[in-house]
Amino acid sequence: MIKASNIHKNYGDLHVLKGVDLHIKKGEVISIVGASGAGKTTLLQILGTLDHITESKESSLFINESNINQLSQKQLSKFRNEQLGFIFQFHQLLPEFTALENVCIPAFIKKTPKAEVEKRAKELLDFLGLAHRYDHKPSELSGGEQQRVAVARALVNNPKVIFADEPSGNLDSEAAENLHQLFFKLRDEFGQTFVIVTHNQELANMADRKLVMVDGKIVG
Ligand SMILES: Nc1ncnc2c1ncn2[C@@H]1O[C@H](COP(=O)(O)OP(=O)(O)OP(=O)(O)O)[C@@H](O)[C@H]1O
Ligand SMILES: [Mg+2]
Numbered sequence: 001m002i003k004a005s006n007i008h009k010n011y012g013d014l015h016v017l018k019g020v021d022l023h024i025k026k027g028e029v030i031s032i033v034g035a036s037g038a039g040k041t042t043l044l045q046i047l048g049t050l051d052h053i054t055e056s057k058e059s060s061l062f063i064n065e066s067n068i069n070q071l072s073q074k075q076l077s078k079f080r081n082e083q084l085g086f087i088f089q090f091h092q093l094l095p096e097f098t099a100l101e102n103v104c105i106p107a108f109i110k111k112t113p114k115a116e117v118e119k120r121a122k123e124l125l126d127f128l129g130l131a132h133r134y135d136h137k138p139s140e141l142s143g144g145e146q147q148r149v150a151v152a153r154a155l156v157n158n159p160k161v162i163f164a165d166e167p168s169g170n171l172d173s174e175a176a177e178n179l180h181q182l183f184f185k186l187r188d189e190f191g192q193t194f195v196i197v198t199h200n201q202e203l204a205n206m207a208d209r210k211l212v213m214v215d216g217k218i219v220g
Pocket of ligand 1: 011014016034035036037038039040041042043
């Protein structure tokens with residue numbers, strides 16, 4: 001599903017990623033752990049095509065057989081919208097839209113017909129226990145509910161991979177636990193692939209594989 005070789009990232013003189021190699025299979029739940037500043041978010045942004053690899057002849061990134069380095073900006077936006085899903089620490093829902101509308105937006109961008117999108121969005125919200133919250137705006141939802149709306153939004157286009165950066169960092173322990181179980185339920189029921197950056201040891205240990213980042217490299 002994901003094959004990354006020799007990934008480097010520099011910010012000016014700062015060498016943040018120092019040759020990361022990674023191979024992730026379909027249906028795997030991968031956790032990435034490591035000290036603050038190790039480069040976890042940077043790596044996730046690159047794998048998620050939100051940021052660029054610093055030029056290196058031997059670097060390559062393949063996601064679902066697509067060679068990411070060879071896509072134009074326009075192709076990349078389309079690829080990201082159709083094949084990848086994102087969950088962030090702070091849900092990043094749009095405040096002026098309802099839960100249902102927030103979930104629909106990536107599918108509207110993909111130009112899926114409205115009726116089909118709303119049906120799918122409602123199914124997802126129902127599945128996530130939010131059938132009674134379609135019309136609530138983010139400020140009218142609890143933290144755990146907001147994060148579940150973000151999960152539904154990440155899933156609406158049936159992505160090949162979901163990237164999550166500290167998805168439960170902002171939740172109390174019960175809401176975090178529920179969110180973690182949800183990830184594994186989505187994997188078991190739909191074969192969903194996840195790459196999750198987390199400081200939560202419990203979640204990290206539940207993953208199929210735990211990758212440890214130290215100073216810009218994966219060490220185990
Ligand atoms: N846009 C940027 N410009 C310059 N330096 C950056 C930029 N983004 C990140 N860095 C630096 O790169 C290093 C890695 O940052 P990154 O956000 O990947 O760490 P992290 O492992 O996710 O840490 P945390 O656990 O605190 O989220 C840090 O030292 C950070 O200061
Ligand atoms: Mg980070």
